[in-house]
Amino acid sequence: MGPVDDEPPRQRFTKVISFFVPGRPVPKQSARFGRGKSWQPKKKVAYKRLIETISRNAWLAAGKPDVPPPYCVRLEFVFAWPKATRKSLRSTVAWRVGRPDLDNLTKMVLDGIHAKIISDDATVTKLILFKKTGPSDQEGVTVTITGMEPDETDDKRL
Numbered sequence: 001m002g003p004v005d006d007e008p009p010r011q012r013f014t015k016v017i018s019f020f021v022p023g024r025p026v027p028k029q030s031a032r033f034g035r036g037k038s039w040q041p042k043k044k045v046a047y048k049r050l051i052e053t054i055s056r057n058a059w060l061a062a063g064k065p066d067v068p069p070p071y072c073v074r075l076e077f078v079f080a081w082p083k084a085t086r087k088s089l090r091s092t093v094a095w096r097v098g099r100p101d102l103d104n105l106t107k108m109v110l111d112g113i114h115a116k117i118i119s120d121d122a123t124v125t126k127l128i129l130f131k132k133t134g135p136s137d138q139e140g141v142t143v144t145i146t147g148m149e150p151d152e153t154d155d156k157r158l
Helices: 042-061 102-112
Strands: 015-022 032-034 037-039 071-080 124-134 140-147
Touching: 015 042, 042 102, 071 102, 102 124, 102 140
Parallel strands: 071 124
Antiparallel strands: 015 140, 032 037, 071 140
16 A cells, blocks of 8 residues: 555745845854953944844734744845945955854844744754845845754755
C-alpha cells in the first residue's frame, strides 16, 4: 500500500514580515560603564526604539502573523555614498568594505525587533546579510523575517 492520499501536505511558511528602517544604520556596541552603572549612548537607544516601533507597525499591518520558530532573517544594510564621491557613482550600489562591522549592525537590529515577532533572537537559525553603499535615498536597513521548517536546508525561499 502507498501513502495515504488524504494526508494533509506539509505546511511551508511564506514570508512573514518585511520592513524598512530609514536612516544611517547604527551598530550595537558593548555597554559603557561609569559611576557603578552600565549605559548605552542615547543615539543607540533611540535607534533600537525606532526599529521596535517600525517592526511593530509592520507586524500590525501584516495582520499580526503568528509563526513559530525557527526563523530566517535577511538584513540588507545600505549606507549613503560619502559627499566627496563623484556624482556619476552616487546613483550606483557597491559592496561596503570597512566599518561598521556587520555583526554589530546585526545585533542592533535583532535586539530591536518587536518581541511579538521574534521573542528571543536565539530562535533565529539562519541569517542572510548584506552591507552595501548606495544612493542616499536608499540609506537604511531592509529586514525580512521568514519562518522555516525545522528540516529546511535550502536557500530557495529568499
